[in-house]
Structure formats: C-alpha cells, structure tokens
Amino acid sequence: MRRKHLVGVVVVIFLTWNVLMYYMLVSRNPGKVGAVSVQDQLRNLQGDIQRQLSHNSDLLQQLRKFREQKQSEKLDKEIRRTPHPIDTNSVVLPILLIACDRTTVSRSLDLLLKYNPNKKRFPIIVSQDCGHKPTADVIQRYVSEHGIQHIKHPNTTDIKLPWPQRKFQGYYKLSRHYKWALNQVFHTFNYSAVIIVEDDLDVSPDFYEYFSATFPVLHQDPSLWCVSAWNDNGKVGMVSDEADLLYRTDFFPGLGWMLEKSTWLEIGPKWPDAFWDDWMRHPDQRKGRACIRPEICRTSTFGKKGVSKGLFFEKHLKFIKLNDKFVPFTKKDLTYLQKDKYEQYFMKLVKDTPEVTVSEAMSGHKSNMKALKIIYSTKDEFKSTAKKLGIMDDFKAGVPRVAYNGVVSFMYRGQRIYLAPPSNWKGYDPKWS
Template identity: 25%
Template sequence: MLKYFILFIFFEKYFSSAQIIPILVLSHNREDGLKRILSQVTRYRPNATQFPVFISQNNVDLTIELITNEFQSQFSNLFHWHPDRLKFTEGDQLNYDEHLIYGLDTLFKEMNYTDAIVLEDDIDISRDIFNYFGHFKAALDLDETIWCISAYNPNGLAKLVDKRQKDLVYRSDYFSEYGFMISRKVWIELNFTGSDWMSFVHETMIRKNGVCLRPEISRSRHNGPLYSGLKQRDKLHHIIPVIICKGKPNLGNTSNLSKYTKLNYDQELQFNLNKSISLAPKDFYQHGTSNNSFILINYSNWDEFSNIANFLKLRHDSINDILPGSYKGTQSFYFNGSRIITTFNKSIFIR
C-alpha cells in the first residue's frame, strides 16, 4: 500500500484531504458491466485529481485485469488493486461484505481519506452524480443522524417521481445500495466486521436513529440486462427500470441543507401531513388524486399496503421491517400531479 500513500501525499499538494473524494469501484466478474461503469465514471467525474478512482477486484479473472489496464493506459488517477489477503468464499453476499470492508478500510484507515463514494460494476450512473455527491456531502457534517448519501431512489419509476424536482432529496431509514457516499467517521463507528451488510446497517441505524439522504430522481440504477444474478427484491424494477437524472441541474448552494436536519425535516413533514387530504385506499383506487398538492393514504394492515404497492408498482420488500425509501413509517412519491404520502396507523407522524 506504500504507492497509494505516496499518491495520497501527491494529491494533497493540490487539494485538501477533505476536497478529495475517492471513488471505490467494486469489481466482481462482470466484464461488460465494468467497462460500462468505468466509461461513465471517467466521462462524468469533474476532475481526475479531485476524484481518483480505485478499482478493487475480488477475483482472479484475467479479463477483468486487462480491462482495468486498458482504462489505466487512457485515463489518469485510475488505480487497480487485487486484495491478496481477501479470503474468497462461496456466495456473492459474503464476498461483497469482505470486499467492501477491504476497500473502505484501505481508503479510510490506510490512506486517511475523509469521505468515499462506493460504486459497483452492475450499475449505471447519471451525468451529474459527482456534483450531486459533492453538493450533499456537507450534510454528513451538518447532522450526525445522516450517515450516508445515496444515489438511488428505490421507487424512482418515471410515473412515481416529479421530474421537475431534480434537487429534491429525502431522509430515509432505508439504505439504498446502488451508489452511496460514506464518511470515515461513520465507517469507523459502524465497525462492520461480519456478514450481510444490508441487514447490519438497517439494524444498526435504527438503533442509532440514523438515516440516509436519497434523491427524488435517481443518480444510479442497476444495469439489469448485463447481470443475470439479479436479487429477488430488485426484479420488479428491472422490468420497469427507474429513471436517472438527465443533464446537470442546478442544486443551489449548501446553505439550504439545514432543511434536511432531523428537527427541520420532521417539522416540514408534519406540516405537509397536516395540510394533506386523507384518502382511504379504496377511494384512491376508485377516484384517483384529482391533482391535490398532498394526499395522505393511511393503511391499517399489510394487505392494504400490498394492494397499494401492487397498484402503483411500489417496492414493498422490507429489510428489518423498513420499506424501501421510507422514513418513520411514511413513504413519499409523486403520482398524477400530487405528492402522495402513505403511512401505517402507528406512524409517529399520524395526526
């Protein structure tokens, strides 16, 4: 790792460590996927020095090494490592966990970066993803309950988002894994050493009241056609894929990020719930939304929610009883000109 330490010192001559945001690309055995994500990363990163790329390969596939060598010959500040000490095991999930630990431990504990972006070789990214991460990075320091910035909206189908709201993000108890930013401070506090990263972060963050910020318009999506080993919970959204942000929208300045702190966000959510029009699930199916600003759909059992989810094609697979994209028992999405908020009877926000 000596050469990476030397590179870190070199980068700091031009940027402070807080300005440099490494991009960790976790590579498995997806040749076409790796070519695709590296093409996008090298094309979209605003500055090669500020956004160095570290490709971490968790197998011994020579073709993967040849692909990384090809990109290294064409682009600067793009590095490849093969974790020699990684114990390769059967099963994608355990490999992913060990791989993630190795990559982030290297960037945070050995190279001393303050933040990192994690991508994989089975996703596509938007043109503005690095501007998006750079803009919302300050939120990680602004509110200690915000532990990550996610690029993915698990309910980001075209009919469920407001395409005008490219700068809108939400607090979410659900961790969306398709591209995220995490800080060194949080990674060390998490102390993840075991298996099943997804269950671990949901259980840990519930206990600590931690949230991610996730976008209205996704900055990433799974490139399902390139990867046949799709997780069961994601199959629906690769039949009808989420949309990703087009162009480079103006995200404003970081002074408005205070609205995403817990106190301010909860107050605004409660205000919106108070002014919303309540509809029973059956009335929603029969009469629609009538273009009202806010509509609250309160369901009283899982069957009612499943019917709503099936009607709208919402994700309704849960992890540790947390629904995709949800916050404190509420899910927010845009449908037929209205902002819809679904909530269970016992939600803390119910009037």
C-alpha cells in the same frame, strides 16, 4: 514500540523463570541426589515445565485481552472525538468502484470519467475481486490511459460454508471484499470519506455535483450517516419531474452511496460475513440515523446477472429512471435536510395533506389535488396498498423502502401520494418483514 517492549519483557520473564526452575530442581535436596534417578528428575522437570507453560499461556492470553481492550478504548475515543474543522467544499471524495468479473466495467468507468469535474478531488479507485484476468485487463487500460488506481483483493478463495449456506457463497465473498476495500480507502489511503459504486451502475450527469453538495450536510449533521444516489421507488411514472428534490430516509438505499471514515471506524470492526446491506438496515447499526436520497435516481443498474441472480431486475430495476438533467446542487441551500428543519417541514406537509382511501386515490376523482395521503395501520395494510399502487412492498428490520418516520412518498398517475402511518405511530416494528 510500546507493544514490542511488552512482548520483550514477557519473553525475558519466561526464559528467566525456566532457568531458575531448572537450577532449583537440580540443586533440590543435594544430599539425596544420588538416590534419585536421572529419569525421575527429568520427569519432574518436564511436569514443572508443562505447568509453567500453561501458566505462561494464561498470562499471554490475559495480555492479549488487555491489548484488545486498550485498542477498543482507543477506537472509541477516535470515534467520539470531535472532528477537526475541514473545508467540506474541497475535501477529497474518492470513488470506490467494486468490481469482479464483468468486462462491462468499462461502461461504468466511461461515465465516471466523462462526468468527473476534477480528477484530483474525485480520484477513481477500482477494487477488484475474483481474479478475473479479462476484467483486470480492461481496468488496466484505464490505469494507463486515465490514471485511475487498480487494487486487487488478495484473497479470492472460496469461503467454507455449511451446505445450506453454500448457495450464498457470492454474498459472503462480496461482503469480504467490501470490508477489505473500505479498509484500504480509509486506513491505507487515509481518505476521510468515500463514494461507493459497483461495476454495473450508470451515473447521471450531476452525480458528482449531487455528492459534492450533500457532503457538508452529512458531515455536519450527526443524525445522518449516509448519502445515497438511489430511490427504491424511482421507476418511470413514479417520480416527479422535480430533479432537485431531495429527502431524508430511514431506509439504507445503497446503490451509489457515500459515508465518512468516522462511520467506518464504528461499523467496520463488526462488519458482517454476508448480506452487508441488510445488516446496515438493522437498528443496531442504523441507531436512529437517516440517509439523504433523491427523488430521481443518480444511478441505475444494467447488471441483470450478479450474486442476486437477476432478482427484481426484470420486474423493477430496469424501469428505474436515471436523471438526465444537471442540477447545480452546490449553488442551492440544502440546510432544509437537517433533522430539525426537515421534520418540521416534511411532517407538517404530510399532516396537512387530505386523507383518502386507496380506492379513492386510484379512481382519479381527486386528481385536481396536488397531493393525497393514505393511512396504513398494519403490515398487511401497507403491503396491500403498496401492491395496488405499484411501489415496493417489503420491509427490512421493519422499515419500508424510502420511508421516513414511516412515511413513503411517491407519484401515482401524476399525483403525489404519501403512504403514512397514523398520527399515534410509535415507531418501526422490527417484526414487520
């Protein structure tokens, strides 16, 4: 109402001003009207009106800026506002499944429905892009038979890109779809949190249990900004059998992840045009916050082909181990994941672990020890060691995959390895890539 009133006032001022200008021009110098041609009067009137329109345009522009500033201030207040106390053990956690043109979305939906313990607490929303009718028909079967929701991205047009970027069209469309779908979840459906999956993911039997138990930790700890079901180094042989083991990580994992509305209110307005996951890993977004991730993945991907053209699938993704045991996380005390407790415990554990060289670790001569620590001081040292031991060796904004305070934890031939920076480590270097 306030905005409509403001626009009405501007329109009235505009019309009133132009009427006054007209009468002033017509009545100007009444004794000389006959000496001035009608054409000259019209020309003068046209010039005055154009100047007034320009002035009005500037005024409207200032009003728009004022309105945007007020909206920004309102958003900042909403983000900073202390959340009302909620029952974190019963808050509704919808599953947002991002879909496009895979009819095998049925595989993902079957598992999500099979393991769903409470459809009211975990409603399933499929957001479809692409306008692919065969996929839409598959999803509609689940709407009628299981009561899931099917929403469709209204804009499936190609995005105009300069020639060098045209090959990334899929990444631009995916980012556009994510933004629209998350706005639907948080602003249209008004949920307070969401669990996001894609149409090429299998989920574990304790997928819902995992997110149910970690949501209270995420909600109560401002140093966390997501929970992920994914371990980038979670290949068979590189994880322990401790299915209940959870970590904090500075690296945004994705691939089955949860965030709260307060976080979306912060990052949604500046959402990128493409490569949204790498954008999330930038310091400007992460702001020193961490995610929770498991030792053994609660999701695995069967999507060999997608916007990444099967990148990493044959060499890495298809070897990811999906947890097959049900862990009763909601009955466990997960407060150890809170920042102060976790850093005191985890960093002491790494500090007290015997240090060896990569050659000593690979030789097996110290296999009787529970864990070993290998120090890296440079980017090249990290990459060389990672390649030898078989873990992911890349960085995003200077952060190695799964790292926390620079430490990467994984299994090598049945032994825990901590690939860690030196004790005088000063933090991540964004130039490491």
